[in-house]
Amino acid sequence: xxxxxxxxxxxxxxxxxxxxxxxxxxxxxxxxxxxxxxxxxxxxxxxxxxxxxxxxxxxxxxxxxxxxxxxxxxxxxxxxxxxxxx
Numbered sequence: 001x002x003x004x005x006x007x008x009x010x011x012x013x014x015x016x017x018x019x020x021x022x023x024x025x026x027x028x029x030x031x032x033x034x035x036x037x038x039x040x041x042x043x044x045x046x047x048x049x050x051x052x053x054x055x056x057x058x059x060x061x062x063x064x065x066x067x068x069x070x071x072x073x074x075x076x077x078x079x080x081x082x083x084x085x086x
Contacts, residue, residue, distance in 0.1 A: 006056065013062040020069070036074055042067065 035041045045067040053060025 006059065009059050010062065013059065013066065017062070017066060017069075020066070032070055032073070035070065042071060045070075 035045075045063070049060055049063035049067055051060075052063060
């Protein structure tokens with residue numbers, strides 16, 4: 001992979017991490033809600049990050065970290081169906 005393209009992709013993923021981490025006034029960004037509405041997107045992101053991890057460790061690891069952070073955020077902070085009826 002070209003060094004410049006790799007640097008650009010790493011920069012974009014870093015910006016997504018920073019924006020996601022420091023955007024505290026918005027509970028759930030729109031892109032995250034769409035992923036929760038369609039859970040198969042999360043599976044595709046996990047598989048894509050594991051596939052990219054075989055070719056480039058930095059990009060694959062960053063994509064995997066973003067995906068896992070999104071999943072953990074959903075598990076910790078979203079209400080389950082039972083909790084909404086109580």
